[in-house]
Amino acid sequence: MKIAVLGTGSVGRILAARLAELGHDVVVGTREVAATLARTAAAGRDEPPFAAWLDANPTVALADYAGAAASAELVVNATNGAGTLAALGQAGAENLAGKVLVDVSNPLDFSAGMPPTLFVKDTDSLGEQIQRAFPDARVVKTLNTLTGALQADPAVLAGGDHTVFVSGDDAEAKQAVTSLLESLGHRDVIDLGDITTARGPEMYLPLWLRLWGALGTGQLNIKVVR
């Protein structure tokens, strides 16, 4: 499948590499291709500049947000939550219309330090904001409850015996995303309901952050026991 992964951060990179490894035709979307390739500083701990990463992942292409989305059948939003609506605006409503838009972002607000708070919650969610802003996209919220590494390859933790969620208004889109999740190794995908149910997994983040703090690792997930 032709997949656009919007976002050049660690989550975008890990998902793009894994989807390419599974045989998908993957293009990463960024704001400005030239600027992204010109950066020479390391992007983060253990993260090379994007150009070096791209050299090491030669089957992945790079395009601007609009170009990446235009060519794709399915679009993954792996941009920073605070910049998501702007990034999707640059991708263009016309390039998202009718397409499955997989939203893995989180509405994290780091302005008051750590741990971050949520800039939208409880009576609304980032997933819903995206669906309202792009009514013709078929938004599915998922995977925001995991590190990028576990999103892309859940089997590295307990053989994948833990749970992820899908929320969205379009049943076919959720089914397509569930199949994609299963191809990554997710063994327990719970359909929470319409896009308003994205409030649940987004509001789980404060617990996830504190579990990371208490356990000293982000290599964790929850399994829903029932």
Place this chain on the structure above:
Amino acid sequence: MKIAVLGTGSVGRILAARLAELGHDVVVGTREVAATLARTAAAGRDEPPFAAWLDANPTVALADYAGAAASAELVVNATNGAGTLAALGQAGAENLAGKVLVDVSNPLDFSAGMPPTLFVKDTDSLGEQIQRAFPDARVVKTLNTLTGALQADPAVLAGGDHTVFVSGDDAEAKQAVTSLLESLGHRDVIDLGDITTARGPEMYLPLWLRLWGALGTGQLNIKVVR
């Protein structure tokens, strides 16, 4: 141990009965003893009036909030979240001082219908509000992530192979509560940290509510896989 369970609703009843069964000396606290005993209407689905419940649980005593707290070594707050601070005020700061105060309540706001929202979140929590209002109590937030039935007897779900949390500023109080939880059958108790970490388990409630909706049962919990 002498334990006061504040609250005559389903969670209070279930915890009181189970703690009595384990051999503790349990008194349930209510606002007005006479009014509580005078109610003849069923308290809820499958719930008899409190007087009938008390007749069926003869080892449990009933007192007003202050009387119950005064006689107890450990106090459980199982009142409705919206009424918690008022109820604890009636229990009296002097009757809570120095005692472990186990808070199992949730800051649920039903004013806009179902599912409820949270009346405090993200930058504060009900656990913190209680600790600030009663600085001499040793508040431990726990069990708010479960139905009363699973709080009291976790083994009925998957033999108890799932997780609960403790948050609080007093390490000894958390250790005492962890031991009490283990005596109920809780096999995995994670210490999240100080009382501010209560924001995590309280903000998990919106996910829990949607899991209940999606799965059609409240007999569920999460296991933290790590």
